[in-house]
Amino acid sequence: MRLVTHNMLQCHVRGCNVNNYPLQLSEVEIEIQETEFNSQFLRSMIRKLEWSALINSAREIGITTLPEVLPDDFDEDFLRNIHRVLLETHIQQGKMTCPNCNHVYLVRDGIPNMLLNESET
Amino acid sequence: MSNKVVFDNEQISDVVKEQQYVHEVYQAIAPHFSQTRYKPWPLVELFLKELDIGSLGADIGCGNGKYLDVNKNVFTIGSDRSSKLIDICASREFESIVCDALNLPFRNECFDFIISIAVIHHFTTPERRIAAIEELFRIVKPGSLVLIYVWALEQDARRKFDKKHQDVIVPWVVPASKNDPDRKEEAIYQRYYHLFKKGELDNLILNTGKAQIIKTDYDKDNWYVVARKKSCNK
Numbered sequence: 001m002r003l004v005t006h007n008m009l010q011c012h013v014r015g016c017n018v019n020n021y022p023l024q025l026s027e028v029e030i031e032i033q034e035t036e037f038n039s040q041f042l043r044s045m046i047r048k049l050e051w052s053a054l055i056n057s058a059r060e061i062g063i064t065t066l067p068e069v070l071p072d073d074f075d076e077d078f079l080r081n082i083h084r085v086l087l088e089t090h091i092q093q094g095k096m097t098c099p100n101c102n103h104v105y106l107v108r109d110g111i112p113n114m115l116l117n118e119s120e121t
Numbered sequence: 122m123s124n125k126v127v128f129d130n131e132q133i134s135d136v137v138k139e140q141q142y143v144h145e146v147y148q149a150i151a152p153h154f155s156q157t158r159y160k161p162w163p164l165v166e167l168f169l170k171e172l173d174i175g176s177l178g179a180d181i182g183c184g185n186g187k188y189l190d191v192n193k194n195v196f197t198i199g200s201d202r203s204s205k206l207i208d209i210c211a212s213r214e215f216e217s218i219v220c221d222a223l224n225l226p227f228r229n230e231c232f233d234f235i236i237s238i239a240v241i242h243h244f245t246t247p248e249r250r251i252a253a254i255e256e257l258f259r260i261v262k263p264g265s266l267v268l269i270y271v272w273a274l275e276q277d278a279r280r281k282f283d284k285k286h287q288d289v290i291v292p293w294v295v296p297a298s299k300n301d302p303d304r305k306e307e308a309i310y311q312r313y314y315h316l317f318k319k320g321e322l323d324n325l326i327l328n329t330g331k332a333q334i335i336k337t338d339y340d341k342d343n344w345y346v347v348a349r350k351k352s353c354n355k
Contacts, residue, residue: 004177005198005216012226021228033214041194044175048233105226111211113204114220118136121224 001091001112006057007049009112011098013120019100022053025060028094028107035087039079046074046082058085135245142290142313143243144202150310151205153295155185164340165238166191168268168347176233181222181257182240186210189217195234200225222253227260235260235267239343241322242271242315245288250315251325258331263352267332269345274316276342287316317344
């Protein structure tokens with residue numbers, strides 16, 4: 001799971017509708033897998049993310065290189081860094097905890113399991 | 122081939138039906154299913170290739186992930202109820218998650234496009250089919266497109282169905298294989314399908330009040346609809 005995906009995930013336990021995003025990352029294992037750099041793709045995709053959630057989540061997995069505020073102009077260094085953080089950094093193992101109801105979702109072998117028990121849906 | 126009617130006499134809940142006739146089947150047939158599902162359908166491929174560069178989308182019910190790498194200029198997250206199918210996606214290095222299409226773990230209006238290919242026909246009641254469609258329009262952005270394919274009752278090529286019965290089980294046969302110790306003998310699994318009549322999918326989508334239909338047609342044993350989420354309606 002990459003941070004792009006995590007940026008879209010929220011808790012979906014029945015009745016948990018507020019403050020359920022972003023899921024807090026802990027006990028993570030990271031793997032870097034290099035992939036082709038595509039600046040045009042990145043320039044467009046960055047605007048689709050919740051930036052403040054992203055910098056928080058990145059911090060939770062030890063990445064402190066993202067600026068607090070999304071710059072208006074993206075230079076090459078910024079895009080290369082974003083490429084590394086968003087597309088090459090894979091969370092292989094870890095826990096995602098809802099900040100509201102404390103439900104824990106697990107990431108195993110790079111796959112988040114978001115299934116709930118019947119009583120939770 | 123004639124279709125066998127199921128469920129009329131069975132006193133099991135909708136949830137258990139889907140568990141036995143859909144979820145457990147896909148868990149069991151995942152490797153063989155994946156071997157037979159490698160070629161993208163041309164119209165789905167075209168839909169994905171026409172997306173703007175940098176688009177962010179989801180394939181809800183992605184199976185083995187055959188649509189996840191069709192367009193390298195978009196980012197597609199695959200999701201499926203079957204962990205065995207998602208294991209296959211992960212082994213192919215596709216971004217994918219395990220979740221239930223009735224209760225998607227995504228934020229409201231966070232995606233630029235959604236595809237749902239051969240998924241909604243596995244829900245056993247109108248209410249559950251509607252709920253699954255509602256979820257797709259919840260997570261897509263206003264003004265963005267959703268592509269849905271479902272099996273058609275009227276299909277006339279590889280299979281023919283009795284037009285009187287829309288709720289059917291269809292066998293999936295895993296043939297014996299000399300090279301696979303898990304497949305010493307042929308195994309037959311029964312999958313549940315709701316076969317859609319012409320216009321039925323369109324009505325379910327329009328009844329949500331959340332979308333307008335851009336295109337609707339028949340393709341490869343399926344009815345499909347491209348729908349755009351309305352901008353004024355949350």
